[in-house]
Amino acid sequence: MGEHHGPMKGIKRWLFATNHKDIGAMYLWFSFIMFLTGGFMAMIIRAELMYPGLQLVDPNFFNQMTTTHGLIMVFGAVMPAFVGLANYMVPMMIGAPDMALPRLNNWSFWILPFAFSLLIIAIIQSFLGIADAPNFGWTFYAPLSTKYGPASTDFFIFSVHMMGVSSIMGAVNVIVTIFNLRAPGMTLMKMPLFVWTWLITAFLLIAVMPVLAGAVTMMLTDRHFGTSFFDAAGGGDPVLFQHVFWFFGHPEVYIMILPAFGIVSAIIPTFARKPLFGYASMVYATASIAFLSFVVWAHHMFTVGLPLAGNLFYMYMTMLIAVPTGVKVFNWVATMWKGAMTFEVPMLFAIAFVVLFTIGGFSGLMLAITPVDQQYHDTYFVVAHFHYVLVTGAVFSIVAGVYYWLPKWTGRMYNIGLAKLHFWSSLIFVNLLFFPMHFVGLAGMPRRYSDYSLQFADFNWWISIGGFGFGLSQLILLWILIEVCFRKKGEPVSDQVWDGAEGLEWTLPSPVPYHSFTTPPVIK
Amino acid sequence: MAEKTTHYYVPEQSPWPFITAIALFLVAFGAANFIQQNSGSGLVTNEGSSGSYILPLGILGILVMMFVWFRDTIRESLANMNSAQMDRSYRMGMLWFIFSEVMFFGAFFGALFYVRILAVPWLGGAGEEAMTHELLWPNFQAMWPLTLTPGGATTEAMPAWGLPFLNTVLLVSSSITLTIAHHALVAGQRNRLLVSLFITLVLGFAFLFFQVEEYVHAYTEMGLTLDAGIYGSTFFMLTGFHGMHVTIGATMLTIMFLRALKGNLTPDNHFAFEASAWYWHFVDVVWLFLFVCVYWL
Numbered sequence: 001m002g003e004h005h006g007p008m009k010g011i012k013r014w015l016f017a018t019n020h021k022d023i024g025a026m027y028l029w030f031s032f033i034m035f036l037t038g039g040f041m042a043m044i045i046r047a048e049l050m051y052p053g054l055q056l057v058d059p060n061f062f063n064q065m066t067t068t069h070g071l072i073m074v075f076g077a078v079m080p081a082f083v084g085l086a087n088y089m090v091p092m093m094i095g096a097p098d099m100a101l102p103r104l105n106n107w108s109f110w111i112l113p114f115a116f117s118l119l120i121i122a123i124i125q126s127f128l129g130i131a132d133a134p135n136f137g138w139t140f141y142a143p144l145s146t147k148y149g150p151a152s153t154d155f156f157i158f159s160v161h162m163m164g165v166s167s168i169m170g171a172v173n174v175i176v177t178i179f180n181l182r183a184p185g186m187t188l189m190k191m192p193l194f195v196w197t198w199l200i201t202a203f204l205l206i207a208v209m210p211v212l213a214g215a216v217t218m219m220l221t222d223r224h225f226g227t228s229f230f231d232a233a234g235g236g237d238p239v240l241f242q243h244v245f246w247f248f249g250h251p252e253v254y255i256m257i258l259p260a261f262g263i264v265s266a267i268i269p270t271f272a273r274k275p276l277f278g279y280a281s282m283v284y285a286t287a288s289i290a291f292l293s294f295v296v297w298a299h300h301m302f303t304v305g306l307p308l309a310g311n312l313f314y315m316y317m318t319m320l321i322a323v324p325t326g327v328k329v330f331n332w333v334a335t336m337w338k339g340a341m342t343f344e345v346p347m348l349f350a351i352a353f354v355v356l357f358t359i360g361g362f363s364g365l366m367l368a369i370t371p372v373d374q375q376y377h378d379t380y381f382v383v384a385h386f387h388y389v390l391v392t393g394a395v396f397s398i399v400a401g402v403y404y405w406l407p408k409w410t411g412r413m414y415n416i417g418l419a420k421l422h423f424w425s426s427l428i429f430v431n432l433l434f435f436p437m438h439f440v441g442l443a444g445m446p447r448r449y450s451d452y453s454l455q456f457a458d459f460n461w462w463i464s465i466g467g468f469g470f471g472l473s474q475l476i477l478l479w480i481l482i483e484v485c486f487r488k489k490g491e492p493v494s495d496q497v498w499d500g501a502e503g504l505e506w507t508l509p510s511p512v513p514y515h516s517f518t519t520p521p522v523i524k
Numbered sequence: 525m526a527e528k529t530t531h532y533y534v535p536e537q538s539p540w541p542f543i544t545a546i547a548l549f550l551v552a553f554g555a556a557n558f559i560q561q562n563s564g565s566g567l568v569t570n571e572g573s574s575g576s577y578i579l580p581l582g583i584l585g586i587l588v589m590m591f592v593w594f595r596d597t598i599r600e601s602l603a604n605m606n607s608a609q610m611d612r613s614y615r616m617g618m619l620w621f622i623f624s625e626v627m628f629f630g631a632f633f634g635a636l637f638y639v640r641i642l643a644v645p646w647l648g649g650a651g652e653e654a655m656t657h658e659l660l661w662p663n664f665q666a667m668w669p670l671t672l673t674p675g676g677a678t679t680e681a682m683p684a685w686g687l688p689f690l691n692t693v694l695l696v697s698s699s700i701t702l703t704i705a706h707h708a709l710v711a712g713q714r715n716r717l718l719v720s721l722f723i724t725l726v727l728g729f730a731f732l733f734f735q736v737e738e739y740v741h742a743y744t745e746m747g748l749t750l751d752a753g754i755y756g757s758t759f760f761m762l763t764g765f766h767g768m769h770v771t772i773g774a775t776m777l778t779i780m781f782l783r784a785l786k787g788n789l790t791p792d793n794h795f796a797f798e799a800s801a802w803y804w805h806f807v808d809v810v811w812l813f814l815f816v817c818v819y820w821l
Contacts, residue, residue: 007537008537012537012539013537015539015542016537016538016539016541016542017537018535018536018537018538100613100616100617101613101614101617102535103535103538103540103541103593104541104617106538106541106542107541107542107544107545110541110542110545111545111548111549114545114546114548114549114552115549115552117549118549118552118553118556151560154556154559154560155552155553155556157556158551158552158553158555158556159552161552162548162549162552165548168621168624171620172617172620172621172624173617175616175620176613176616176617176620177613179616180609180612180613180616181609181613206620206623206624206627207623207624207627208627209624210624210625210627210628210630210631211627211628211630211631211634213628213631214628214630214631214632214635215631217761218631218632218635218761220559221750221757221761224559224560225750226749226750226751227750227751227754227756227757227760227761228673228675228753228754228757229635229754229757229758229761232643232647232660232674233673233674233675234673234674234675234677234753234754234757235639235643235644235647235670235673235674235753235754235755236639236643236753236754236757237638237639237642237643237646239643240635240638240639240643243634243638244631244634244635247631247634307651307652308652
């Protein structure tokens, strides 16, 4: 037993996988496919919005695009990408042979393609004119999603249930791996920050995904079994839906950013050739952000008519989050301060992350102020804010992580020239795409409409150009990945790969052997 | 020896997780179809779809997969392939899973507290909501249990000190007998284990019997139904999901009883028994909260 068994041959290796790297790779490819799918929907949205008036799709289909774009990007692209990175990297970083529960791990992954097929089928049906896909926005507020939701809403509900099962089991696996499989000597405060951020993320996932399951279950019974959770005529309240949803939803946005902090905290010290500044404060800041994420949810609901005391409480709590987040940004900058900096591709993305995520953080601070938010609510300012934290935040960090660890995974260096082209074109187009949204939002352009008033036309034309440019830039990444992973192009790399890189993963050969560590490594 | 214990163990590849994912898909797809076909309220209808075949097929698939997946795991455990580390992973995994279940119930308890403390009083004009009351349903009286909804549905409230109290006694006693069984297992007292586990099962199934009895009574005599407004909604959602979890827990304990009969639970290798017992205690604690918050206060 043990060291002798290699992977099964052919397709069975993937269908019946128990290896953390195989499963991690499947997660990453799945999320990339979802990223391109959701991105294609964003292209349809931007094509429609390029000019005022209706030209390409009807408003109902437009709503289905915004809804499915959001759902696919959140649950299909960003979350599985981080889970994939956790699968691949956490065992290597803590000196473990694999994830703690390898078969459960495989189940967690394979649920996802089936869950998303339920959503994709709905969109295809809608495209063929058979039935409507979900059209109520990714936040699926009641009663839009209950009384007025199309028939496909029920499939959407069960799809969310499946995603929940997958996320919870995946998170249980990560927590157990970190608590139980660390090599001797790898104490908690020696763990790489990526491991720390994922530990806390996994805790958030286990705490809030069941609440989301509860929310969609109440939707289902309101739709079909006569309950009145979200119906005031029966003594319920549509606002209850928003409370339950955002109790999940706000920790969810930290689920999508904490692992990003971990990745950036790995990359910046490598290329600044200095240890991470303020390691312990980074850990405490991450934990504080996670704690605060449970007491800020109603800042998404400042316009629904909460009691004044409620609005004030959520405003102050939300502003508090700026403190630990500020600690983090300060520490990254301090790490770079007087470092022997070089600007390899992962570092470029990491620095762009620090700058652009901070912009998203500042607009978040603006939105935290209740009276201000009541003006900005549901405008493009909000769209600009969360795309800065999710695209130039989460997605940039994922891309940075892929460029950082890809040589370790494959044993080959990717095409650096193309990767730099990918960085610069992404950077320019993403800002052209999202920065003007701040202005049209402040000027009053509402989100989730397929048309707008004429004065927004010029800005929207430029925004669409930025969108198409950013979308096309990602095909460069696709090509880079195909070359390295499938066409086996690229110079072989050393085990160390990057000069200044530290951590157990760089002590393993490149590419990493099938079982990462067969005996526990010695921790200094 | 030293080499053997420091060497990491990674389990063999297995087809079951992938097939379980397919089965889960069939459950989801089938359930959505089935509910659209058969639900009374009829927001949407989807005549002639295949849910009534796909859903049972999916459920059957999940059950078969659980059987073969656990069978493999038990065989590996009996063949001494699991290290102490693996055993700890299982324990931690089960505890975190139970935490996720706690949060699932948290969503419904949260909904209950929200409507009791805020939504219903607001509909009755409390706080700053005088105009809400005036404009929407000026005749509505805020109360809990909400026996007359703004929309006019009526129901009776379920009293706490009849069947629900009996059920509390049953479930708390079953937790005690289960603990006795656990001590007997650790001490290697086979008969005491079997007898107290059997009593636990009898108490658990008696609980379920009385729960069904209570539901029949609620539906046929009290007008307390899912349609009866938010009181009925929270009542059935909370007690219903709890009942479902009791059923799952009782099934787990039944399997433990069969395994104990077969003699493959030993004093130092019985993770499955402990996991089932933790689950049972969790279900018991949820019931105590239910009894206080749903029935009593």
